[in-house]
Amino acid sequence: MMVLEDLFFISSLTATILAVFLAVLILTKFQGKKRYHPIGSTIFHQINNFHRLHDFLADLACNHKTFRLLSIFKTEVFTSDPANVEYILKTNFPNFGKGSHAYENLTDLLGDGIFVVDGEKWKHQRKFASYEFSTKVLRDFSSGVFKANAVKLVRVVAEAAASNESVEIQDLFMKSTLDSVFKVLLGVELDGMCGTSEEGTRFSEAFDTASAKVRYRYVDVFWKIKRFFNIGSEAVLRKCVQDLDEFVYKIIKSKIEQVQNSHPDFLGKKEDVLSRFLELKETDPKYLRDIILSFVIAGKDTTSSTLSWFFYLICKHPDIQEKIAKEVMEATQLSGDQNSISIEELEDRITEESIDKMQFLHATLTETLRIYPAVPLDGKMCFSDDTLPDGFNVKKGDYVAYLPYAMGRMKFLWGDDAEEFRPERWLNENGHFEPESPFKFTAFQAGPRICLGKEFAYRQMKIFCMLLLGCFRFKLSDEKKTVKYRTMLTLAIDGGLHLNATPRMSLG
Numbered sequence: 001m002m003v004l005e006d007l008f009f010i011s012s013l014t015a016t017i018l019a020v021f022l023a024v025l026i027l028t029k030f031q032g033k034k035r036y037h038p039i040g041s042t043i044f045h046q047i048n049n050f051h052r053l054h055d056f057l058a059d060l061a062c063n064h065k066t067f068r069l070l071s072i073f074k075t076e077v078f079t080s081d082p083a084n085v086e087y088i089l090k091t092n093f094p095n096f097g098k099g100s101h102a103y104e105n106l107t108d109l110l111g112d113g114i115f116v117v118d119g120e121k122w123k124h125q126r127k128f129a130s131y132e133f134s135t136k137v138l139r140d141f142s143s144g145v146f147k148a149n150a151v152k153l154v155r156v157v158a159e160a161a162a163s164n165e166s167v168e169i170q171d172l173f174m175k176s177t178l179d180s181v182f183k184v185l186l187g188v189e190l191d192g193m194c195g196t197s198e199e200g201t202r203f204s205e206a207f208d209t210a211s212a213k214v215r216y217r218y219v220d221v222f223w224k225i226k227r228f229f230n231i232g233s234e235a236v237l238r239k240c241v242q243d244l245d246e247f248v249y250k251i252i253k254s255k256i257e258q259v260q261n262s263h264p265d266f267l268g269k270k271e272d273v274l275s276r277f278l279e280l281k282e283t284d285p286k287y288l289r290d291i292i293l294s295f296v297i298a299g300k301d302t303t304s305s306t307l308s309w310f311f312y313l314i315c316k317h318p319d320i321q322e323k324i325a326k327e328v329m330e331a332t333q334l335s336g337d338q339n340s341i342s343i344e345e346l347e348d349r350i351t352e353e354s355i356d357k358m359q360f361l362h363a364t365l366t367e368t369l370r371i372y373p374a375v376p377l378d379g380k381m382c383f384s385d386d387t388l389p390d391g392f393n394v395k396k397g398d399y400v401a402y403l404p405y406a407m408g409r410m411k412f413l414w415g416d417d418a419e420e421f422r423p424e425r426w427l428n429e430n431g432h433f434e435p436e437s438p439f440k441f442t443a444f445q446a447g448p449r450i451c452l453g454k455e456f457a458y459r460q461m462k463i464f465c466m467l468l469l470g471c472f473r474f475k476l477s478d479e480k481k482t483v484k485y486r487t488m489l490t491l492a493i494d495g496g497l498h499l500n501a502t503p504r505m506s507l508g
Helices: 004-030 043-048 050-063 082-091 099-110 119-132 136-162 169-186 198-216 223-229 232-261 264-269 273-279 285-316 318-331 343-349 352-356 359-371 454-471
Strands: 039-042 066-070 075-079 378-382 399-402 472-476 498-503
Touching: 039 043, 039 050, 043 050, 043 066, 050 066, 050 075, 075 082, 082 399, 099 198, 099 232, 099 285, 099 378, 119 273, 136 169, 136 343, 136 454, 136 472, 136 498, 169 198, 169 273, 169 285, 169 454, 198 232, 198 285, 223 232, 232 273, 232 285, 273 285, 285 318, 285 359, 285 454, 285 472, 318 359, 318 454, 318 472, 343 454, 352 454, 359 454, 454 472
Parallel strands: 039 066, 075 399
Antiparallel strands: 066 075, 378 399, 472 498
């Protein structure tokens, strides 16, 4: 029988062998005249800390603005240095793209969508999307959609408030933003908010699960084996993608038939994005499917997660919540007797002009994104050997990522109060919003790939916040509960966010 000393010896020997192997690997990897960033950790530590991945990376960033994380097959470089971020996203943009690594990880879900591809495929989609997002037709259409779905949300919250019940606000935001995305993108009433569409509910659940599974691929070195045998997380992902495809292809087929039938009313409107794609003779269902799912992840998850963190933070800071509610009343010129104001009247007063007056709300949403960015980590592949502005080298094939979540917590960027929620940091002495460099505040990316939907996202979030905070006061259902994120492509609150609402005004 093996004694305790034998076990100890074997364990020590194993540890020694691993240490020697790692030392040899490091010496081999970094020998020569080139300078490489300091090693922060290894892929094994990343896997072990996957449940708190972004805090793990932020801890490492506190020691080194840019560091390397050793993996089995590749080296990963993570940076919180704005100079490096600008170089990657703008100055030498052609040398840093999605690359094969991101494509392999994401293509089962997003296909050849804009967030996965480089080169001509990316340019083609970007050119069209850039034009569409700048049109007044789409802006006006989307604003109407946002208001209609925000009112539905207010009605749901009002019912809960009348029954003295809590609401899981993140789930409601996800349903409502998905409804908005489907109406704007596809011209389809999904109605996930009211739960009348079982297909819509299945789509939303499948999309959330698939998003989490593809994110786990970044740390799961065995995912390709699991996919080959269709087991574990990969089996779940495959089933989710099948459900998504079934739903999306059904909508595309229906829309193509609509166009082919050429109904005068349909041809005259062409407000949704899919109709405008079809107008340009883009009728390949697979191509349209990939574009749609990319836009869904951009418009649904990012907005709903930001709104959820926003309400969490203003519940933790009720003085800020009241200040925004006051700004709503002033911007809409409804600052008189609130008891006589109806939801319809408030909705009518939310115009482009009143939205533009919401400077403190804009600052608070931006401060939310600084601390809880919707996309907490974004990576590129280095296409050829390069030297970053900090003087260190990166190799061809290296995964190079910047860290919006970590950057929002860096004192060298934001001062000693970096981890404090302080919307005023975004306002000048006149109370007007002042933006920061997109290479410092990276929530919307920067350079040629800067988020096209930035203004749409702010408009939608402002409309939702103005209606909800104009109608209710919110409190956390459980003040003592620890709120954590779920590690996936976007920064969602794990387990949702339960709130209690108290009406501020008549909701007749």
